[in-house]
Amino acid sequence: MMESYTILSLLLCLGVASAYSNFDVRLVGTGSNEWMGRVEVFYNGEWGTVCDDYWGLEDAKVVCRQLGYTGGASGFTIGAEFGQGSEKIFLDDVRCDGTENRITNCTYLLNTVGGTNCRHSEDSGVKCQGPRSTDEVVPAVVVPDVVVRDGDVRLAGAGSSANQGRVEVYDNGQWGTVCNDLWDIRNALVVCRQLGFRGATSSRDQFGQGTGPILLDNVECGGDETSIMECRKNPIRSHNCYHHEDAGVICSDAILVRLVGPGSSANQGRVEVYANGRWGTVCHDLWDIQNANVVCRQLGFPRATAATSGARFGQGTGPILLDNVECEGDETSIMECRKNAIESHNCYHREDAGVICQDDKKRQLEDVEFYLKKEEQMAAAPVSDGKTDDDLKTKDILQALSDLLAELKDK
Known part of the structure; x- marks a missing residue:
């Protein structure tokens, strides 16, 4: 009899587990009902809460849409209005623009070990409105387990x-600050390069006090390390500091981007960006000419002539760093565009994005060659013995263009 109960219990557990997919959402808590409550997300067999840092109406709209409410959200709650959860806090710093279909399409921090700088007193909630249609619930999208890794840095x-911002480092499920003891431009340079910038202009501590733990102190970088964790420093969390000593940086130059792959050249190729100390590709989801324009201008070209998809310039081999990139077209860096959190994607390398940029030198050559053809046509045409001033001026202009073409080809 006991064996029957055990088998039945196992089957019930399996049935429940198979009913949910990673990042499904539900509304629960004190005073909750089917249309309002504390937001919880499902991840790796567990339900967990969402911290209310940056939580707002746009985030609530996305949760309600994911649940199938056609009227969106009428409100959002912070400070555990629907009671405090008791599970892990899975998501933090969620930032949606309100148009996404699922919370996974927003930017966020995924705490796979359940640790954050939040408490359950900061659990977030939503209030949905309008009829609910289960037909409109978007299928689950599974993202990689690792979005934030120990040793990653951010500016806040x-x-x-x-x-620019206060330097924060991620360790063991928490973001924490860095004390400014021994903090200098070489330390700042390492942090900026880890974030993908070419250099640093300042190591100031002017960006306010953090609230989490102070993780690093007495950092001494040589300047050529690829991560702040490679520098000399005290053991993690060993310090004699207060938050009024939190270190910051100001980074210089645009975030690194490059064009690579089979058939690539200076003005075309597979787009790869540099973040968290690594080069990685961009998924072609939502990839369009506006995104390509931003990449091309970032590389010094005036605009893009094409946005390519389907790994036209070959498949990358490193991480896929960006997905669902949506640029307006006037950003100075691809990292300023709306996008998923770094390494949050549902893609394969066969979906790597690329660009073809307008090459100014090539365009100049094409313009000059056009006028040279005109010169050849004029030379072949019958002419009278009389030469006017206009004829001579035209000849001089075409000769100058011919000289310019030769000069450009020599460069």
């Missing part, structure tokens, strides 16, 4: 942006 704090 008051006045921070893509290239």
Whole structure:
């Protein structure tokens, strides 16, 4: 009899486990019902909560849409309004623009070990509205397990942006700050290169105080390390500092991007970006000419003539770093565009994106060759014995263009 119960229990567990996919969502908690409650996400067989850092109405709209509510969201909650969860806190720093179909299409931090700088008193919630249609629930998309790794860095704090901010390091499920003892431009240079910038212009500590643990102190980099964790430093969490000593950086030059692959050249190829100390590819989901324009301008070209997909320039072998990139077209770096969190994707290398940029030198050559053809046509045409001033001016112009073409071809 006991054996029958054991088998039945196992079957029930298997049935429950198979009913959910990674990053499905549900609404639970005190005072919750089918249309409002604490947001929980399913990941690797467990339900967990979402921290309310950056949580807002746009994020709530996405959760409600994922649940099938056609009216979107009427509100969002923070501070565990629907009670505190007791499970892991899986997601933090969720930032949606409100148009995504699933929370996985937003940017976020995935805490695979359940550790964050949040407490359950910060659990987030939503209030949905409108009829619910199960037909509109979007199928699950599984993303890689690792989105944030120990030793990754980010820039945060008051006045921070893509290239400047308070330096924070990720370790054992938590983001923490770096003390400014011994902090100098060489340390800043390593952090900036780890983030994909070419250099650093400042090692200032002007971006406000952090609230998490102080993870690093007495950092001494030589300047050529690929990660701050390779530099000399105290053991992690060993310090004599306060948060008013949190270190920061200002990085210089655009985030690194390159064009590579079979058939690539200076102005065309598979797009690869540099982040977290590694080169990686870009998935072609949502890839279009606006994205290509941003990449080409970042490389110094005026614009793109084509955005390629399907690994036209061969398949990469490193990580796939970016997915669902959506540029407006006026950004100065691809990293300023809307996109998934770094390494959050559902792609394969056969979906690597590429670009073909307009080559100014090539365009100049084409323009000059056009005028030279005109010169040949004029030379072949019958002419009268009389030469006007206009005839002579035209000849001088065409001779100058011929000289320019020869000069360009020599370069």
